[in-house]
Amino acid sequence: MNDSIKSVVLSEEQIQERCKTLGKQITEDYNGKTPICVGILKGSIMFMADLVKYIDTHIELDFMDVSSYHGGTESTGEVKILKDLSTSVENRDVIIIEDILETGTTLNSIVDLLKYRNVKSIEIVTLLDKPMKRKVAIEAKYVGEKIPDEFVVGYGLDFAEKYRNLPYIGTLKPEIYQ
Numbered sequence: 001m002n003d004s005i006k007s008v009v010l011s012e013e014q015i016q017e018r019c020k021t022l023g024k025q026i027t028e029d030y031n032g033k034t035p036i037c038v039g040i041l042k043g044s045i046m047f048m049a050d051l052v053k054y055i056d057t058h059i060e061l062d063f064m065d066v067s068s069y070h071g072g073t074e075s076t077g078e079v080k081i082l083k084d085l086s087t088s089v090e091n092r093d094v095i096i097i098e099d100i101l102e103t104g105t106t107l108n109s110i111v112d113l114l115k116y117r118n119v120k121s122i123e124i125v126t127l128l129d130k131p132m133k134r135k136v137a138i139e140a141k142y143v144g145e146k147i148p149d150e151f152v153v154g155y156g157l158d159f160a161e162k163y164r165n166l167p168y169i170g171t172l173k174p175e176i177y178q
């Protein structure tokens, strides 16, 4: 699997450093509250597992799985819920945990949906951010690393469902795409 990787974008050590920093910020901002941390499946599982170890205040965990509707090659911005939350978010502080923020269409729809369910507050934490690819006005309050517009895999992120189990984040060799 490692021989498919062209370059390392974030090493295991760098990922842990980002998790530590973000966990500390979240701890300070949510001290005395009990936010619900919502992991977006499946990409966020590793990041969620590592990040929450560095959050030193009470939290609850929940998950959502969504798929984007595609009109042609472009995402339409609508999402279909494949797995919904098992907790009510009404009047709760919610932190969405994402692997990567790209165009923003997926997260924008999720945020709209949860606001409609009358959350008290909602913020996003994403390990990776590709700001150059943004199509809708949405930003994450907590960002691990801003990266250029290159397709990355590993640490939860897939290419055709593979490479999620790679312990670091990297780019694929071009021959893998063919």
Ligand code: 5GP
Pocket: 043, 075, 098, 099, 100, 101, 102, 103, 104, 105, 106, 107, 150, 151, 152, 153, 157, 158, 159
């Ligand atoms: P958005 O709606 O922001 O365009 O889509 C974000 C989703 O697209 C992410 O949650 C992720 O599943 C997928 N995605 C975006 N960029 C990448 C990438 O570089 N690598 C992988 N593996 N998935 C990506």
Ligand code: MG
Pocket: 040, 041, 042, 043, 044, 098, 099, 100
């Ligand atoms: Mg995702």
Ligand code: MG
Pocket: 158
């Ligand atoms: Mg994917």
